[in-house]
Amino acid sequence: MSILKVSRLGHPVLRMQSQGVTKEALSSPAIQTLIDNMIGLAAPQVHYSLTIAVIESHGPRGDIPLTVLVNPDVTVLDEELLEDWEGCLSIPDLRGRVPRWRKLRVDGLDRHGNRLEFTAEGFAARVVQHEFDHLMGKVYLDRMRDYKTLTHVSEFQRYWLPEQTPSPSSQQADRQE
Numbered sequence: 278m279s280i281l282k283v284s285r286l287g288h289p290v291l292r293m294q295s296q297g298v299t300k301e302a303l304s305s306p307a308i309q310t311l312i313d314n315m316i317g318l319a320a321p322q323v324h325y326s327l328t329i330a331v332i333e334s335h336g337p338r339g340d341i342p343l344t345v346l347v348n349p350d351v352t353v354l355d356e357e358l359l360e361d362w363e364g365c366l367s368i369p370d371l372r373g374r375v376p377r378w379r380k381l382r383v384d385g386l387d388r389h390g391n392r393l394e395f396t397a398e399g400f401a402a403r404v405v406q407h408e409f410d411h412l413m414g415k416v417y418l419d420r421m422r423d424y425k426t427l428t429h430v431s432e433f434q435r436y437w438l439p440e441q442t443p444s445p446s447s448q449q450a451d452r453q454e
């Protein structure tokens with residue numbers, strides 16, 4: 278596995294609408310290798326303007342198995358908005374509270390071009406929305422209602438985390454970004 282260079286806020290690729298992937302392109306060794314190296318990232322975060330995201334998370338907020346999303350579309354199933362903390366590898370050293378829909382359906386393709394359909398709720402729905410936004414050229418800052426919660430990570434741990442999550446095991450930020 279190689280380490281891909283992560284694009285940071287300000288790079289135009291993060292603000293572009295990503296291009297859909299044909300089944301033929303998806304089966305190419307180049308795209309398959311890209312997917313292998315993209316855990317927890319959307320393709321624009323590694324400088325590819327393609328509608329591919331790979332999600333996986335194991336942490337106090339929930340477990341999401343490794344899932345490759347190709348050409349995903351989301352349908353909101355519950356418009357209730359839940360606010361929680363997010364961070365992003367493309368926006369290093371910051372956290373902020375972001376409202377996200379509680380439940381949605383995801384339709385797309387898996388890495389082999391087979392149809393993929395599942396329902397995501399709570400934290401999994403949050404992660405899907407974060408990555409889906411990347412494919413649309415959006416970042417979590419665009420979704421925040423109030424920048425007063427925008428905080429650097431060390432200040433997050435010092436001033437915000439104890440109120441939110443009393444359990445010591447919760448003090449690790451989730452891998453998924």
Ligand SMILES: [Zn+2]
Nearest residue numbers: 365366367454
């Ligand atoms: Zn991100």
